[in-house]
Amino acid sequence: MRQLLAITLTFVLVASSSAANPQLGGIAPYGAQRGAEVEVNFNGARLSDAQEILLYYPGIKVASLEVVNDNTVKTKLAIAPDCRLGIHAMRVRTATGISNLRTFSVGALPDVKEAEPNSEFATPQKINLDCTVNGVVENEDVDYFVVEAKKGERISAEIEGIRLGNFFFDPYLAILDKNRFELASSDDSALVWQDSIVSILAPEDGAYTLQVRESSYGGNGACTYRLHVGRFPRPTAALPAGGKPGETINVRWLGDVAGERSETIVVPPAPTKPFGLFAQDDKGISPSPNAFIIDQCGNTIEAEPNEAPAQATAFEAPMALNGVIGQNGDIDFFKFAAKKGQQLDIRVLARGIRSQLDPVLYVHREDGNTLAGNDDSGGPDSYLRFGVPDDGNYLISVRDHLGKGRADYAYRVEVQPVKPGLTMGLPERQQYVDVTVSVPQGNRTAFLVSAARRDFGGELQLDLKDLPPGVACETVPMAANQTYVPVLLTAAPGATLAGSLVDVLGRPTDANLKVEGHLEQTTGLARGQNNILVWGHTADRMATAITAEAPFKIEVVEPKVPLVRDGSMGLKVVATRKEGFTAPIAIRMLYNPPGVGSAGDVRIAEGQNEAILPLTANGGAEVKAWKIAVLGEATVGNGPVLVSSQLAKLEVAEPFVSFAFNGAACEQGQETDVVIKVTHNKPFEGEAAVELLGLPFEVATQPAKLTKDMSELVFHVKTTAKSPAGRHKTLLCRATVMAGGEPIVHGLGTGELRIDVPLPPKANEPAPMPMPAVAAAPEKPPEKRLTRLEQLRLDREKTLKAGK
Numbered sequence: 001m002r003q004l005l006a007i008t009l010t011f012v013l014v015a016s017s018s019a020a021n022p023q024l025g026g027i028a029p030y031g032a033q034r035g036a037e038v039e040v041n042f043n044g045a046r047l048s049d050a051q052e053i054l055l056y057y058p059g060i061k062v063a064s065l066e067v068v069n070d071n072t073v074k075t076k077l078a079i080a081p082d083c084r085l086g087i088h089a090m091r092v093r094t095a096t097g098i099s100n101l102r103t104f105s106v107g108a109l110p111d112v113k114e115a116e117p118n119s120e121f122a123t124p125q126k127i128n129l130d131c132t133v134n135g136v137v138e139n140e141d142v143d144y145f146v147v148e149a150k151k152g153e154r155i156s157a158e159i160e161g162i163r164l165g166n167f168f169f170d171p172y173l174a175i176l177d178k179n180r181f182e183l184a185s186s187d188d189s190a191l192v193w194q195d196s197i198v199s200i201l202a203p204e205d206g207a208y209t210l211q212v213r214e215s216s217y218g219g220n221g222a223c224t225y226r227l228h229v230g231r232f233p234r235p236t237a238a239l240p241a242g243g244k245p246g247e248t249i250n251v252r253w254l255g256d257v258a259g260e261r262s263e264t265i266v267v268p269p270a271p272t273k274p275f276g277l278f279a280q281d282d283k284g285i286s287p288s289p290n291a292f293i294i295d296q297c298g299n300t301i302e303a304e305p306n307e308a309p310a311q312a313t314a315f316e317a318p319m320a321l322n323g324v325i326g327q328n329g330d331i332d333f334f335k336f337a338a339k340k341g342q343q344l345d346i347r348v349l350a351r352g353i354r355s356q357l358d359p360v361l362y363v364h365r366e367d368g369n370t371l372a373g374n375d376d377s378g379g380p381d382s383y384l385r386f387g388v389p390d391d392g393n394y395l396i397s398v399r400d401h402l403g404k405g406r407a408d409y410a411y412r413v414e415v416q417p418v419k420p421g422l423t424m425g426l427p428e429r430q431q432y433v434d435v436t437v438s439v440p441q442g443n444r445t446a447f448l449v450s451a452a453r454r455d456f457g458g459e460l461q462l463d464l465k466d467l468p469p470g471v472a473c474e475t476v477p478m479a480a481n482q483t484y485v486p487v488l489l490t491a492a493p494g495a496t497l498a499g500s501l502v503d504v505l506g507r508p509t510d511a512n513l514k515v516e517g518h519l520e521q522t523t524g525l526a527r528g529q530n531n532i533l534v535w536g537h538t539a540d541r542m543a544t545a546i547t548a549e550a551p552f553k554i555e556v557v558e559p560k561v562p563l564v565r566d567g568s569m570g571l572k573v574v575a576t577r578k579e580g581f582t583a584p585i586a587i588r589m590l591y592n593p594p595g596v597g598s599a600g601d602v603r604i605a606e607g608q609n610e611a612i613l614p615l616t617a618n619g620g621a622e623v624k625a626w627k628i629a630v631l632g633e634a635t636v637g638n639g640p641v642l643v644s645s646q647l648a649k650l651e652v653a654e655p656f657v658s659f660a661f662n663g664a665a666c667e668q669g670q671e672t673d674v675v676i677k678v679t680h681n682k683p684f685e686g687e688a689a690v691e692l693l694g695l696p697f698e699v700a701t702q703p704a705k706l707t708k709d710m711s712e713l714v715f716h717v718k719t720t721a722k723s724p725a726g727r728h729k730t731l732l733c734r735a736t737v738m739a740g741g742e743p744i745v746h747g748l749g750t751g752e753l754r755i756d757v758p759l760p761p762k763a764n765e766p767a768p769m770p771m772p773a774v775a776a777a778p779e780k781p782p783e784k785r786l787t788r789l790e791q792l793r794l795d796r797e798k799t800l801k802a803g804k
Contacts, residue, residue, distance in 0.1 A: 677712060
C-alpha cells in the first residue's frame with residue numbers, strides 16, 4: 001500500500017505569522033548513495049516553522065529534522081539499501097503551508113565531491129572507478145576527471161544534469177584517451193532525455209579522462225550534476241519493453257558496449273510508480289532504468305526475416321508487438337486478422353520507451369496497399385485509430401522516419417480495442433505553480449479538480465483518499481459537459497497539524513462504466529525559452545496539510561436571486577477577523593461558471609469586514625445552479641495565507657424580460673422617441689426600473705418603469721445642436737427587477753439612434769403658411785404609433801401642402 005513516508009522529530013515551532021507560504025529553493029547535496037545516512041539541507045525561504053518532509057516514494061526516512069533559520073532546515077536522511085535508484089520527489093511541510101516540489105537523486109555508488117581546480121586536461125581530478133561525482137559547471141567551465149582501467153574493462157559514465165531539476169542544464173560528456181582523442185562522446189541521449197551516457201571497453205591499460213561541460217560552454221552555479229562512473233552495464237534498450245503483472249519473461253538487453261545479453265525477470269504483480277528495469281551484472285547496476293510498461297497486453301516478438309508483407313510476423317489482437325529496426329533501410333511487417341467495424345488503437349512506442357527510433361506507422365491490406373499511416377502524433381512516436389473496413393487480414397509496418405537503423409532502435413506497438421480512459425488533474429491557481437492544499441485549523445480551502453475523459457462520456461464522482469485526520473471534503477458531481485469542479489476541504493478547529501499525500505480519484509456515476517482515473521500532476525522544474533517546459537516531475541498524489549489557525553475567515557452571502565444572462569450582480573463577501581488583524585484581504589472567484597465573468601482585483605479594505613465582488617453573465621452563460629467559492633488571501637507575517645468561503649449556490653437564469661429596439665432618428669436639436677418592444681419571459685412583481693444607457697454626448701432622457709403587463713417602453717429623447725451626427729449603435733437598457741429585497745440586474749440591448757444634420761433651407765423658398773386656428777376637438781383615443789418611415793412620409797406631405 002502506498003503511504004506517506006515522513007517523520008517529525010525535532011523542530012522549532014514559531015508563531016504562525018512568521019513563515020506562511022514556504023519556498024524551497026534547493027536540496028543540498030542533491031543526491032546520495034543508497035544504504036547511507038546523510039545530512040541534507042533544505043534551503044529556501046519562510047522555513048522557520050518546518051515540521052516534516054513529505055516524501056512521495058518509499059525507501060527514504062527522515063531520521064532527524066532541525067530548523068537552522070528561516071532559510072535552512074537541516075535533516076538526516078536514512079536511505080534504505082534497497083531504495084529505488086533515481087529521482088525522488090520531496091516537499092517541506094511547515095506549520096503554515098507546503099513548499100514547492102524539489103527532487104533528490106539516489107545512486108548505487110559512493111559519492112565524491114568535485115574538487116577544483118580540475119578545468120584543464122593536464123590537471124584532472126583523480127577518482128576511482130565505481131563512484132558518483134557531485135559537481136557544478138560554472139560559465140565556460142570544463143571539468144576533467146581521470147580513472148585507471150585495465151584493457152577490455154568497461155568504462156560507463158552517465159550524467160544527471162537536467163534530471164536533477166535545478167536548472168535548464170544541457171550537459172556534454174566525453175571519454176578521452178591519454179592523447180586527448182575522444183573515444184566516446186554524448187550531448188543528448190534518448191534514454192536519459194537531454195542528459196548524456198557514454199561507454200567504452202578500454203583499449204589498453206592506462207588512464208582515461210572524462211570531460212564534463214555545458215553543451216554550448218555555458219553554465220552557472222545552478223548547473224549541478226551527478227556523474228556516475230563505473231564498470232556497470234549501460235544498455236540503451238530492453239526487448240520486450242513491457243509485460244503483464246506477475247508474468248515471467250525473457251528480456252534482451254540491447255546497446256551495451258560489452259554486447260547483448262539476456263535475463264529472465266518476473267514482472268511485479270503490483271508495481272510502485274515510477275517503474276523501470278535496471279540492468280545489473282557482477283560489475284554493478286545501471287544508475288537509471290530502462291523503460292518497461294506493465295499492462296494487460298501480451299507480447300509478440302518480431303520473427304526475422306519480416307521485411308516484406310509475405311514475411312510478416314503473425315499475431316492476434318490485442319497484442320504488443322516488439323522489435324528492432326536493426327539496420328538502415330529495415331522495415332518490419334506484422335499480420336493480423338480483423339472483423340469489419342472493429343475500432344483499433346494502434347500506438348508505436350519508441351521515444352515512449354526512450355529508444356532513438358523515430359517511427360513511422362502504416363496499416364496495409366494484405367496485398368500491401370496502404371490504408372492509413374502516421375509519422376508523429378504529439379511527439380516523435382506514432383498513433384492512429386484504425387476502423388476495419390472489411391473482414392480479412394491486415395498488415396502493420398514500422399520503419400524509421402529517415403530510414404536509419406541500429407541494434408538498439410527498439411519499439412513496442414500496442415494494438416488494442418478502443419478503451420475508455422480517465423486522468424485527473426489540479427488546474428493551477430497561478431501560472432507555472434503547481435497546486436498544494438493547505439487548510440488552516442477551523443477554516444476552509446477550495447481548489448479545482450479537472451478530468452480528461454477519453455472515449456467515454458457522462459457524469460463523474462470524485463473521491464479523495466488519505467486526507468489528514470480532521471479534514472472533511474465537500475464536492476459536487478462533474479456533469480458530462482464539465483471538465484472541472486470545485487472541491488472544498490474543511491479542517492476541524494484544533495485539528496492536529498499534519499500532512500499527507502492524497503489520492504484523487506474519479507469514477508463515472510454510471511456503475512456500468514468500469515473506468516477509474518487518478519491524479520497526474522506535473523511540476524515544472526526547468527523551463528527553456530518562452531517558458532517551454534523542458535523537465536518536470538509527475539506526481540500521482542496531492543500534497544495536503546492542516547496548518548496553523550489563520551487570523552481571518554471569509555463567507556459568501558448567498559444571493560437569493562439569480563444572475564441572469566446579459567445581467568450583473570454584486571456578490572457580497574464578509575470577513576471575520578481575529579482581534580488585532582486588520583490587513584486587507586484580496587478576494588477572487590475560485591472559478592467562473594461558463595459565460596460568467598468576475599472582477600479580479602477586489603479587496604476587503606484594511607480594517608473592514610466586507611466587500612462586493614462584481615459578477616456578469618453573457619448571453620450564452622449556461623443556465624444552471626452552480627456551486628461557487630471565493631478565495632481570500634492576506635499577508636500574515638511575511639507571507640500570504642489563503643482561505644476559502646463555503647461552497648455557495650449561484651443560479652444562472654434566463655432574463656425575466658427581453659427587449660427589441662425599434663430604430664429611432666431625429667435631427668440635431670430635435671426630440672424623438674426610442675421605442676422598445678418588451679417580451680416577458682418570467683413574471684415579476686411590482687415595477688422594474690429601466691435606464692437607457694449608451695446615449696451619445698448632449699443627448700438626454702429619463703428613466704422608465706416597467707410592469708409585467710407592459711409590452712412596450714418609450715424613452716423620450718432630447719438632442720441639442722451639439723449632439724454628434726451619425727448612427728449611434730450603442731443604446732442598451734439596464735433593467736432592475738426586485739425580488740426578495742435583492743436586485744436582479746439585466747443588461748438588454750442593443751439599439752440604434754440616428755442623429756441627422758438639419759438640411760439648409762432652399763433659396764427663395766416661401767415661408768410656410770401659418771395654420772388657421774381651429775376649435776379644440778373632443779379627445780380621441782390614442783393614435784397608432786408611426787414608424788420612423790411613416791413619420792417621414794407624413795412630414796413630407798405636410799411640407800408639400802404648406803408650400804402650395
